Amino acid sequence: MSSGKLDGKVAIVTGAASGIGRAVAVLFAKEGAAVLLADLNDCNETLSLIQAAGGTAQAVKVDTTSEDACRAMVASAVKAFGRVDTGVFAAGIRLDPIPMLELKMDTFRRMIDINMIGVLHSAQALARQLVQQGEGGTIVNIASTAGKIPIPGSGPYCMAKAGVIMMTKVMALELAETGVRVNALAPGFTSTPMWDFEKGTEEDKWAMSLTPMNRTGTAEEQAQACLFLASSDSSYTTGQTLYSAGGQFVD
Numbered sequence: 001m002s003s004g005k006l007d008g009k010v011a012i013v014t015g016a017a018s019g020i021g022r023a024v025a026v027l028f029a030k031e032g033a034a035v036l037l038a039d040l041n042d043c044n045e046t047l048s049l050i051q052a053a054g055g056t057a058q059a060v061k062v063d064t065t066s067e068d069a070c071r072a073m074v075a076s077a078v079k080a081f082g083r084v085d086t087g088v089f090a091a092g093i094r095l096d097p098i099p100m101l102e103l104k105m106d107t108f109r110r111m112i113d114i115n116m117i118g119v120l121h122s123a124q125a126l127a128r129q130l131v132q133q134g135e136g137g138t139i140v141n142i143a144s145t146a147g148k149i150p151i152p153g154s155g156p157y158c159m160a161k162a163g164v165i166m167m168t169k170v171m172a173l174e175l176a177e178t179g180v181r182v183n184a185l186a187p188g189f190t191s192t193p194m195w196d197f198e199k200g201t202e203e204d205k206w207a208m209s210l211t212p213m214n215r216t217g218t219a220e221e222q223a224q225a226c227l228f229l230a231s232s233d234s235s236y237t238t239g240q241t242l243y244s245a246g247g248q249f250v251d
């Protein structure tokens with residue numbers, strides 16, 4: 001029998017109904033993990049994909065902007081599968097471009113609430129459980145290249161993602177001695193419902209002008225990068241941000 005990189009492990013994936021989160025959930029299940037699928041939307045399609053491949057998963061509806069809901073999400077994983085070992089926090093949104101001078105605070109707060117505080121709630125709830133279990137574990141926060149590079153018109157998104165990157169670094173250092181590793185994945189332009197521009201549109205031309213490999217990434221490629229950060233393949237890596245972005249912004 002072939003062995004998986006996550007055999008016997010339990011994973012929580014937020015944003016699991018779509019895009020990168022779905023691809024992560026499907027890959028982690030294929031690699032042997034029991035997966036708790038968490039999303040605002042229903043995860044039936046992801047659940048079916050996993051079950052059809054013989055994997056183990058359960059789905060819960062979670063709004064990651066609620067601290068209580070994120071605590072309950074971790075409790076659900078423990079109840080369903082007895083423990084938890086890893087979490088990939090991919091729930092997020094993208095907004096239409098808005099210049100800083102026209103930005104309304106409601107819009108800004110919504111972005112920060114979902115794309116930054118939602119990740120914090122998830123990572124905090126999981127880290128508490130991992131520390132309590134006392135056997136280490138891994139956390140993978142989904143950031144973006146936009147957390148490093150300022151993009152005019154995307155101020156709120158850039159600020160939220162920069163927050164995720166810094167949150168990852170601070171949590172990693174605070175938890176290093178416990179064996180809980182915290183890393184971030186920063187995808188570049190990736191073909192998902194969030195970034196579904198046809199080849200040749202203005203947005204696509206702009207994105208490709210920033211991407212030396214001259215193509216968007218796939219959700220499956222991002223899932224493989226998450227697998228590296230979540231599994232023991234990266235056992236000596238913590239506090240890092242992995243840019244999986246087709247050569248974007250190499251420095």
Ligand SMILES: NC(=O)c1ccc[n+]([C@@H]2O[C@H](COP(=O)([O-])OP(=O)(O)OC[C@H]3O[C@@H](n4cnc5c(N)ncnc54)[C@H](O)[C@@H]3O)[C@@H](O)[C@H]2O)c1
Binds near residue numbers: 018062118144145193
């Ligand atoms: N697609 C890209 O080009 C790209 C690039 C860089 C970073 N990212 C990041 O990757 C992550 C996943 O994005 P994607 O491209 O797969 O998008 P997607 O829209 O396909 O998936 C996002 C999922 O998050 C869920 N979600 C949104 N708000 C939520 C909330 N409050 N609680 C629970 N679930 C919520 C949505 O229902 C959806 O299923 C996001 O954090 C995004 O910012 C995407």
